[in-house]
Amino acid sequence: xxxxxxxxxxxxxxxxxxDIHDNKPPLLYLTAALSGSLxxxxxILAFWMLVTTVVFWKFATAFSPKKERLHQISTIVFGILTxxxxxxxxxxxxELFMIGPTILAFLLLIxxxxxxxxxxxxxxxxxxxxxxxxxxxxxxxxxxxxxxVVGGLNLKNIKKLAKNTLILASGYxxxxxxxFVWYQAxxxxxQYVFAAYLQNVGYLSSFRPDDVREPFLVxxxxxxIRAAITGIGLTTLFAFRxxxxxxxxxxxxxxxxxxxxxxxxxxxxxxxxxxxxxxxSLLVGILFSQKSLEQSLTVFPLGLALFVPHYFGFWHYxxxxxxxxxxxxxxxxxxxxxxxxSFDKKVDRNYAVAKFIADTTRRTDPVFVWGxxxxxxxxxxxxxxxxYVADYHIKDFSSHEEVLKSLETTPPELIVVLPDSPAFQxxxxxxxxxxxxxxxxxxxxxxxxxxxxxxx
Numbered sequence: 098x099x100x101x102x103x104x105x106x107x108x109x110x111x112x113x114x115x116d117i118h119d120n121k122p123p124l125l126y127l128t129a130a131l132s133g134s135l136x137x138x139x140x141i142l143a144f145w146m147l148v149t150t151v152v153f154w155k156f157a158t159a160f161s162p163k164k165e166r167l168h169q170i171s172t173i174v175f176g177i178l179t180x181x182x183x184x185x186x187x188x189x190x191x192e193l194f195m196i197g198p199t200i201l202a203f204l205l206l207i208x209x210x211x212x213x214x215x216x217x218x219x220x221x222x223x224x225x226x227x228x229x230x231x232x233x234x235x236x237x238x239x240x241x242x243x244x245x246v247v248g249g250l251n252l253k254n255i256k257k258l259a260k261n262t263l264i265l266a267s268g269y270x271x272x273x274x275x276x277f278v279w280y281q282a283x284x285x286x287x288q289y290v291f292a293a294y295l296q297n298v299g300y301l302s303s304f305r306p307d308d309v310r311e312p313f314l315v316x317x318x319x320x321x322i323r324a325a326i327t328g329i330g331l332t333t334l335f336a337f338r339x340x341x342x343x344x345x346x347x348x349x350x351x352x353x354x355x356x357x358x359x360x361x362x363x364x365x366x367x368x369x370x371x372x373x374x375x376x377x378s379l380l381v382g383i384l385f386s387q388k389s390l391e392q393s394l395t396v397f398p399l400g401l402a403l404f405v406p407h408y409f410g411f412w413h414y415x416x417x418x419x420x421x422x423x424x425x426x427x428x429x430x431x432x433x434x435x436x437x438x439s440f441d442k443k444v445d446r447n448y449a450v451a452k453f454i455a456d457t458t459r460r461t462d463p464v465f466v467w468g469x470x471x472x473x474x475x476x477x478x479x480x481x482x483x484x485y486v487a488d489y490h491i492k493d494f495s496s497h498e499e500v501l502k503s504l505e506t507t508p509p510e511l512i513v514v515l516p517d518s519p520a521f522q523x524x525x526x527x528x529x530x531x532x533x534x535x536x537x538x539x540x541x542x543x544x545x546x547x548x549x550x551x552x553x
Contacts, residue, residue: 100189101138101475102486104129109461109480114292115285118484118494122228122293123276125191135475142189149197150176156204157379161344164386171382178374182414185368191230192371198222198229199236200375206240206265216261220268228272231297232372235358237269239351242331246338246346319363327357345383345391349398352376356405365411377402443469446539450513451476453536453543458510465504467524468515482507488518497521508546516540 099119106117107130113123132138153175157168179193180186186193202222205215219240226233241262248254280289314321330353334346355373377399384395406413426436437444454464454477463482466473471486483503485491491500501523504512512528514520516539520528532544 098471098475099487100125100129101132101135102471102480104132105475105478106480108133111480112280112283112285114280114288115283116484117480117486118288118292118490119487120292120296121191121230123289124225124228125194125230128194129189138189142193145194145197146179146186149179149193149200152197152201152204153375153378156200156207156375157382159204160207160347160379161382166386167379167382169382170385171378174381175374175378178378179371181416182419183367183416184370184374185366185414186371187419188368190368190371192368195226195229195233196371196375198225199233202226203240207243211261213264216264217268220265220270221272223265224269224272227269228276231294232358232361232369235354236351236372237265239347239354241265242335242350243343243347246335247343249338320361323357323360327353341394342391345394348376348379348383352380352398352402356401360405360409363409365406365409367406367412367414370406370411373402443472446541447472448476449538450541450543453538454479454511454513457545462510463507464511464513465509466513466515467520468513468518470513470515473513482509497523500524501527510546512544514542514544 103113103117103119103126107113107126111117113126119126128141129138132141150172154168154172157171161167178184178186179196199222202219205219205222208215223233223237226236241258244258244261245254248257276289277286280286331350334341334349338346352373355376359369359372380395380399380402384392384399405411422431422436422439425431426433431439434445437448450466451473454473458464458477458479460478462479464474464477464479465481465483467488469488470481474480474486480486483491483495483500485495504524504527508531512524512532514524514528528544531547533547534542535545536543
């Protein structure tokens with residue numbers, strides 16, 4: 098809903114990061130802007146993932162030729178894990194959009210005839226992945242590691258490796274540089290760099306807020322330990338490069354690096370794990386299709402892939418119940434309100450409030466929701482008079498004083514106060530003098546602005 102809210106801001110002519118805020122690169126918001134609604138956003142995701150699945154199958158066949166059973170198993174696993182609610186495959190998250198360009202880039206880079214233009218194009222595709230979400234960049238070392246494994250440490254290969262890496266980096270940096278130029282022209286370069294890149298550094302270990310005051314090494318020790326484990330794993334793979342196939346080594350390296358990216362912030366969101374799904378799917382394909390030493394060895398990387406979400410307490414969502422309640426709704430066994438309530442009791446309230454806003458205001462009229470607000474903004478296609486559409490953004494990056502100043506400068510047509518977020522004193526006083534309550538829906542108070550002619 099945050100993505101759709103920022104997408105609506107783009108549709109209304111606002112500049113991302115300057116006029117409206119979130120902390121991801123722009124492509125996801127631009128995709129949301131293209132969709133304009135939740136339904137179309139999900140349709141775009143469905144087509145995107147169909148194409149991504151075909152690209153994955155092409156990659157599997159090119160990476161391990163003449164192993165049809167491996168291709169079939171891997172593609173089925175990939176299709177399931179990127180679709181079902183277990184890893185939030187049913188939601189239009191950045192990870193689902195970013196893995197497609199990454200896989201396509203790797204498909205180009207494993208070509209035996211590695212031409213400079215292919216390397217450059219692959220770099221640009223990896224940049225597209227990063228412009229959906231920054232952790233995609235951590236997949237890049239996997240292909241460089243593969244080049245090193247294939248060619249070895251001899252001088253000739255080091256020169257070739259350096260050349261290809263430079264071309265790859267050039268292709269990677271170009272699209273990102275274009276976005277820098279664009280936002281500089283819009284007067285938003287500083288806000289863009291801070292929000293989309295620098296601010297994400299704050300996500301590191303953000304689920305351990307008590308460590309903020311600790312020294313750098315203490316605060317980031319878990320991250321450094323994970324980096325060391327990743328380094329040891331890559332070193333071990335390189336040491337056994339003559340005893341293992343380059344395909345197996347690459348998949349293990351890709352999985353290691355993606356798991357490192359997945360655990361950067363230590364946040365337990367299931368969709369983070371989607372970044373590791375391509376490597377996991379191919380390793381599962383090896384496990385169930387080959388009779389070799391590597392078939393047995395897959396238990397180690399796959400065991401690690403299971404251990405990481407367990408250790409960090411990643412959430413997971415039930416799959417069977419999701420489709421069961423949809424079937425009940427589709428067959429008319431439950432009402433619309435009951436179906437909404439099966440997700441969360443707030444859902445029906447949010448739709449009701451959003452409908453009221455849409456029916457009583459114009460598309461360009463600012464509205465302000467105090468509370469968990471992004472859903473209402475997205476459903477009503479209305480925007481606040483401040484930069485933030487999520488309540489946690491206000492808590493993290495703003496203040497009551499700044500919010501009140503913005504409301505006084507650009508008075509919204511409506512103010513909604515949600516029942517689980519009582520208005521702070523200054524906001525209550527502001528509403529009491531300039532607004533009047535006109536509706537209450539499921540406990541949500543809706544206040545409309547008193548105009549000068551109304552006072553008369």
